[in-house]
Amino acid sequence: MKSLTIQDQNQLTEILAIVRSVSWGATEILQSYYQGKANQGDLDINEDKKDGPVTAADLATNHYILEKLQHSFSTEQFGYLSEETHQGTDPIPQDWVWIIDPLDGTRDFIDKTGEYAVHIALAYQGRPVVAVVAVPESSKIYFAAKGQGTFVETKQGEIKPIHVSERNSIEELYFVASRTHRDQRFQKLIESLPFKGVNYVGSVGCKISTILEQRSDVYISLSGKSAPKDWDFAAPELILTEAGGKFTYFNGEPVQYNRGDVRQWGGIMASNGQCHEMLCQRATQTLAEIDQK
Template structure:
């Protein structure tokens, strides 16, 4: 049982990443068993009436597995747990160390069988991610990072390698990755005015960020409207991006903070390969000011 973590002790973070590797692969196995429909007893039981999007039996089973495995190792006296499927209320968890979990990011893509779904698990210290994993089951990959130690890809066959963002450094050379849907007109108008070289359309935030790590894309933008993404959408993807050399901030340049009570991440957020991040933020802010008149 791990009861405390000293952020000045890198070997402790490495111990945590080893636990996460095992949990991520186990969670991937559960999701794939539902996704492929190989077990007739595993029905999705889609609940479409949820206000934040559909929920399936796969979400709930994976969430249960992740919590069970983590809580067996990390004391609930010292570690908090903030999960999409169990979160209630608007009070922050009163712990320095908090696990932030999305057992199935991209539920709609999971249901629609696009393959673009992911698992996000991050351990945050005082609101900032320190260890994270993003699993992409249909790619048979997990992306794992700890603060100051870079990002590593692990494949199902055990092969591992480091990943780094692209070196493209002009907005006109950059590839935007975006959702196929989930854009109101204001957001679409902003994107239409940004002179990217091309656009890639991918589900799940984790899958989007993975395309930046694989140098297929360079920029991902979030802009809240009537609703906003949640802590569990970004905590793990942020760390795997920044440890691979990228940057993830509000348009203002301020870092994201997690476990504030309100789990929604309002406003404009910019994730990029970092090469012209400030310029991108300024451009987005300028365009929005013009749109809003």
């Protein structure tokens, strides 16, 4: 590929077409494992992995994605930051970096909830500009390029634009949360916000897809003893913001990726954008009160 520039929308569209194809291939691999049809047989679960269980499905999908992307995008111009191959603590030197989670929601994959996803994002100088989130069990992918909006594509090839809800008071909003991963501090925070209801969904990609589908409006990440990683957020962020939502740290600043430390410490607010600043302020104030006690 010729030298890529952030201003070239046609190039971003061409890149996105390739990534969409790769994402569909990745969903087929994951589904073959999920349904027990893969040649390798049952899930090869390694519970000793520091950051959670890893399966043969993670590794096979990761290998496929990297092989396909590196065939089209040279490692000279493009860096690669993947959950399954990440090593070291230095930022990747290239301006253009692929940020990949081949299987977001491994625990949900193992537990057969169906709420797992594939995240592939291309970041330029630490900010996502192309993204796909594939949700295999719904047979959909959500894709976006910076400045071009977000679209949903079905396995049958139907493509349509998608946009977040317009619900505009906290009391009308639906919060989406994990069934687990909530420490006492986070539980107190979400209980302090008067949401209309709560949806429990696995995988960050699946959570954000419920905001695109207007079933939910708000997702909050709050680090505790551990923190989410770059590959959890880069692709979900862009599909949300290009669909009209907002995705920031609690202080309103944009989330930065490829900083060396891949962990995203602190608080991150993702929403339909209607009450975003108010939610950030209330979250910051509530946490300050909780921490003083």
